[in-house]
Amino acid sequence: MTMKTNKPSRIQTNAERADAIMADLMPKPFGLSGKIWVVVLSAIFLLGLFFYVEQFRFGLGITAMRDYSTWGIYISNFVFFVAISLVGSLISAILKLTGVKWRTPLTRISEMIAVASIIFAALVIIVDMGRPDRFLNVLLHARIQSPITWDVIVITTYLTISLLLFYLPLIPDFALMRDRFKGPAWQIKIYTWLALGWSNLPGQEKILRRSEQILAVLIIPVAFGIHTVTSWLFATTLRPGWDSNNFGPYFVSGAFMVGAGGVIAAMYIFRTHYSNWSKYLTDKHFDRMGRLLVLLSLVYLYFNINEYFVPAYKMKGQEAEHLKALFFGRYAPLFWSVQVFGMIVPIILLLFPKGRKPLPIFLISILVIVGAWFKRFLIVIPTLSHPYIPMDRVPESWQHYLPTFKEWSITAGTLAGALLIITFIARFLPAIPVVETIEEADPNHVEPGIE
Amino acid sequence: MNNIRASIQYLVLLCITHLPGFATAQSVNDTTTTAKSEASIELLYTESNNNSKILTVTVKAKVGEDYVGVEGAVVGFFMTEAIPENSLGNSTTNDKGVAVLVVPLEKLGALRANYTFVASIENNTTVEDQQEEITVSESNLNMSLEEVDSVRQVVITLQTTDAAGNTIPAADVEVRLFVQRMFGLLPLSSDPQLTDEQGEITLEFPAAIPGDTAGNLVVVAKVDEHELFGNLDFRKKIRWGVPLVIDHNKNIRELWSSRENAPYYLIILVNSMLIGIWGVIAYIVFQVFRIRKLGRQKVA
Numbered sequence: 001m002t003m004k005t006n007k008p009s010r011i012q013t014n015a016e017r018a019d020a021i022m023a024d025l026m027p028k029p030f031g032l033s034g035k036i037w038v039v040v041l042s043a044i045f046l047l048g049l050f051f052y053v054e055q056f057r058f059g060l061g062i063t064a065m066r067d068y069s070t071w072g073i074y075i076s077n078f079v080f081f082v083a084i085s086l087v088g089s090l091i092s093a094i095l096k097l098t099g100v101k102w103r104t105p106l107t108r109i110s111e112m113i114a115v116a117s118i119i120f121a122a123l124v125i126i127v128d129m130g131r132p133d134r135f136l137n138v139l140l141h142a143r144i145q146s147p148i149t150w151d152v153i154v155i156t157t158y159l160t161i162s163l164l165l166f167y168l169p170l171i172p173d174f175a176l177m178r179d180r181f182k183g184p185a186w187q188i189k190i191y192t193w194l195a196l197g198w199s200n201l202p203g204q205e206k207i208l209r210r211s212e213q214i215l216a217v218l219i220i221p222v223a224f225g226i227h228t229v230t231s232w233l234f235a236t237t238l239r240p241g242w243d244s245n246n247f248g249p250y251f252v253s254g255a256f257m258v259g260a261g262g263v264i265a266a267m268y269i270f271r272t273h274y275s276n277w278s279k280y281l282t283d284k285h286f287d288r289m290g291r292l293l294v295l296l297s298l299v300y301l302y303f304n305i306n307e308y309f310v311p312a313y314k315m316k317g318q319e320a321e322h323l324k325a326l327f328f329g330r331y332a333p334l335f336w337s338v339q340v341f342g343m344i345v346p347i348i349l350l351l352f353p354k355g356r357k358p359l360p361i362f363l364i365s366i367l368v369i370v371g372a373w374f375k376r377f378l379i380v381i382p383t384l385s386h387p388y389i390p391m392d393r394v395p396e397s398w399q400h401y402l403p404t405f406k407e408w409s410i411t412a413g414t415l416a417g418a419l420l421i422i423t424f425i426a427r428f429l430p431a432i433p434v435v436e437t438i439e440e441a442d443p444n445h446v447e448p449g450i451e
Numbered sequence: 452m453n454n455i456r457a458s459i460q461y462l463v464l465l466c467i468t469h470l471p472g473f474a475t476a477q478s479v480n481d482t483t484t485t486a487k488s489e490a491s492i493e494l495l496y497t498e499s500n501n502n503s504k505i506l507t508v509t510v511k512a513k514v515g516e517d518y519v520g521v522e523g524a525v526v527g528f529f530m531t532e533a534i535p536e537n538s539l540g541n542s543t544t545n546d547k548g549v550a551v552l553v554v555p556l557e558k559l560g561a562l563r564a565n566y567t568f569v570a571s572i573e574n575n576t577t578v579e580d581q582q583e584e585i586t587v588s589e590s591n592l593n594m595s596l597e598e599v600d601s602v603r604q605v606v607i608t609l610q611t612t613d614a615a616g617n618t619i620p621a622a623d624v625e626v627r628l629f630v631q632r633m634f635g636l637l638p639l640s641s642d643p644q645l646t647d648e649q650g651e652i653t654l655e656f657p658a659a660i661p662g663d664t665a666g667n668l669v670v671v672a673k674v675d676e677h678e679l680f681g682n683l684d685f686r687k688k689i690r691w692g693v694p695l696v697i698d699h700n701k702n703i704r705e706l707w708s709s710r711e712n713a714p715y716y717l718i719i720l721v722n723s724m725l726i727g728i729w730g731v732i733a734y735i736v737f738q739v740f741r742i743r744k745l746g747r748q749k750v751a
Contacts, residue, residue: 143710144721153721157728164735171742196739197746204742211738218731 018438022180024276025434027427033273038423041416048413051406052127060130062406068391069384069401074128076376077411080258081121081418082155082230083251083372087259088114088162089223093216102288104440105280105432109266111166112431113259116421118159120414125155127410147232158219158226165215168208171198172435187428227255234379240322241383244311250303254372257296261368264289266422268362270431280432283358290356293368297347304343322386331382334374342371488512490521490578494570494585496681501591504554508570510544512578520548521577528552529569530559533582539568564589564612588612588679590621594672596656596689603656603691607672609646611679620650624674630660631669631686662692 030038055062065072091110095103126132142149175198177191198204231251234242244250264286271281311319312327326335346364349355355364381401391399403411425431490512497505508526511518521544528539539558542550559566569584589612597604605628609621625643629636637660644652662668668691674683704714 141710144713144717145706145708145710150721153725157732160732164732168735168739195746196743197750198742199746199749201745201749203745207738207742207745211735214731215735218728222728 017441021438021441022176022434024274024279025430025432025437026177026181027430028274030427034423034427038420041420041423044416045413045420048410048416051409052413054406055127055410056132062404064397064401064404064407066398066401067394068387068398069381071128071380071384072401073377073381073403073407073411074124076373076380077414078121078124078128079230079251079376079379080373081117081124081414082227083255083258083376084262084369085114085117085121085158085162085259086223086227086252086255087263088165089219090256090259091263092165093219093223096212096216097220101440102285104436105285106263106267106289107169108166108429108431108433109270110259110263111162112422112425113262113266114162115159115166116418116425118155118162119421120418122155122159123417124414127414147229147236150229151226151233154222154226154229158222161215161219161222165212165219167194168212168215169433169436170194170429171196171208172200173430173433174198175200176434177430224252227251234383238388239383240317240319240386240388241379243319244307246303246306250300250307253296253300253303254375257293257300258369258372260289260293260296261365261372264293264361264365265369268358268365270426271358277432280437286358286361287353287356290350290361293361293365294347294350297343297350297368301343301347304339318386318388322382325382325386326378331378335378338371338374338378341367342375343368487575487579488514488521488577490572490581491518492570492572492581492583494568494583495676496568496585496587498590498592498681498683500685501593504556504559506539506552506554506568506570506585508542508544508550508552508583510548510550510572510578510581520544520546521575522546522548524548524550524572524575524578526550526552527571527573528554529571531567531569533569533571537569562589562612562616564614564616585681587681590680590683591618592626592672592674592683592685594670594685594687596670596687596691603658605652605654605656605670605672607644607646607652607654607685609650609674609680609683620646620648621680622646622648622650624650624677624680626652627673627675628654629671629673631671636671636673656691660692661695662690664695664697666690666692666694668692 051062063072063074087110091103092107092114096107126135129135138148138152142152171194174191174195178188178195181188181191228248228251231247235244235247237243267281267285267289271277308323308326312323315323325331346368349360349364354360385399385401490510492511493509495507495509497507499505506528508528510521510524510526512521524544525541526544527533527541529537530539531537539554540552542552544550554568565586565588567584567586569582571580571582572578573580591608591610593608593610595606595608597606607626607628609624609626610618611621613619624646626646627643628639630639631637639654639657644654646652656670660668667688669686669688670691672685674680676682702708702712704712706714706717708714
């Protein structure tokens with residue numbers, strides 16, 4: 001059997017440049033700050049796990065959830081995780097298919113965030129279950145008419161596609177690390193196994209490019225699906241604040257916005273943590289992401305106006321009570337803080353080029369992320385405090401929802417867990433695609449097309 | 452650097468060794484605790500259909516301000532007094548601190564007017580030694596269900612035994628009447644009824660109570676926590692209910708139907724999407740194996 005000859009590798013022809021890029025981007029052991037970061041996150045995660053064990057033993061009674069507020073910060077957190085996971089499809093698929101060339105150093109960061117978030121979105125649902133030992137019943141006795149069943153299906157599908165979209169572009173990098181990485185033998189052994197015998201063969205490259213392209217197309221409807229179905233968990237319920245036709249696009253646009261914010265924050269942290277990464281995550285990347293974030297925030301603002309202005313114009317029945325609580329009542333400080341600091345202020349600041357410089361845009365993205373988390377709180381909790389049937393003759397504690405310390409700890413534990421996944425991926429895998437960066441650094445590089 | 456590694460290892464070790472300790476420090480089952488908790492013990496007597504006598508003990512220990520159930524405590528049950536020859540048997544408390552014993556009737560001996568039962572905890576590692584006793588009178592709760600002139604009547608009779616061993620009516624005892632439902636008992640009157648001098652209560656049974664598909668109902672007469680008799684209940688099944696008719700026309704395929712009756716269009720739509728998307732995923736996984744195969748061919 002005759003084999004096709006390898007085409008000369010571009011890496012070999014640009015050896016010096018490639019070596020410099022590899023030296024910059026290859027995974028490195030944790031430094032002191034990295035170790036402190038891991039210890040702090042692990043401590044938060046373990047505290048959350050400790051209280052979850054207590055919740056597992058004694059039930060959801062350790063939370064503040066009662067007969068009315070049956071969904072608390074666990075579900076807010078779940079919606080947040082699903083939302084931020086959409087960034088994978090935004091950067092790896094939408095920007096790829098629209099031919100945006102500056103996306104290369106952002107793709108893996110966005111996929112890392114997507115994979116970590118969607119894993120914890122699935123886990124948080126189990127955390128929210130009073131009897132997690134019965135989780136399999138959700139699958140075994142699934143009712144296909146229920147949006148919860150659709151959500152389970154679409155989360156599993158999105159996680160699988162995200163993992164593939166994360167893994168496929170990594171194959172050439174695994175091969176590179178197999179050949180060039182200087183480190184423990186076990187690590188090289190794993191890289192070798194995951195590299196699948198990658199040798200830059202034309203056949204391999206063709207299959208890889210084609211598979212990536214197919215996945216990039218496939219993930220977009222699934223990404224829209226995952227957050228639309230999540231919004232339907234609320235919108236198919238007759239509740240003030242949830243009974244809305246606007247919920248699908250409202251959730252999807254909000255998800256893209258927080259996802260973009262998440263990538264910007266991660267970009268800044270990587271750029272400041274690793275020396276020389278400012279060559280790859282340049283001011284230009286922050287500027288472009290800033291422009292994208294403004295666009296996404298404006299779209300989200302538009303859906304927010306639809307979501308609140310139209311019912312506020314009518315102020316009908318129980319819906320009015322809900323809106324008054326948001327606008328002027330006990331949730332007003334949080335509501336207006338989220339709308340102003342999580343959306344309006346970022347839009348205004350990002351319109352100015354100085355606002356899109358790395359440090360300012362990092363701080364703005366933190367505002368966006370924190371605002372987005374509390375926005376999910378505002379979507380879930382106030383509605384449950386305003387049921388159509390009046391709260392009569394019920395204990396005082398049932399009438400309000402104030403999460404317990406244990407609930408906050410478990411929630412913080414899940415957030416720390418997701419950050420730990422991202423941290424360990426960056427510890428053992430290149431957070432910026434190395435081979436792709438080397439290829440793009442070649443002055444003769446031509447963007448490969450689909451044959 | 453070694454110091455940092457050592458510190459991290461120490462922290463991890465601290466978490467592993469101390470967190471579980473902290474967890475169980477709150478538990479009353481911590482066998483390593485030397486100080487015993489103050490305990491409360493409650494003994495209840497229940498008799499069902501005059502043929503089973505059940506003793507139920509709830510053991511609680513004081514933890515902070517609260518009393519919580521003690522799990523795994525061995526409770527000894529005795530007749531008259533807590534000596535080995537009077538033992539009725541032992542039972543161990545569950546996670547709620549409850550232990551149950553069905554009294555072996557052969558150990559009760561000859562019929563008598565009163566029985567004294569004792570529950571005792573001794574040498575428990577968690578709680579202090581405790582004893583509780585209850586004295587109950589011999590009783591006989593009966594219920595007859597008859598239809599007289601198209602009127603359904605429930606006649607409840609309660610009798611007891613005097614010191615001479617004679618059966619006598621038990622007057623002025625509160626009895627409640629219920630119908631068994633899936634998740635509990637449905638009371639048939641808001642207030643309890645009192646037995647008359649003959650130890651009897653006569654009630655009219657209401658119509659139009661839904662039964663099973665054959666119209667069966669389980670009627671329950673209960674005496675709750677009476678100072679002489681404890682808890683008594685008597686159950687009887689009778690075909691006095693309205694037969695449940697299952698309307699099969701309701702089993703239409705709609706969005707709001709049960710899982711067995713999902714609309715065909717939804718089943719087809721969801722499954723088509725699943726097959727389509729997961730088919731593509733399977734194709735991509737197949738491509739991954741093709742990449743590996745090409746790599747192996749090159750090596751060969």
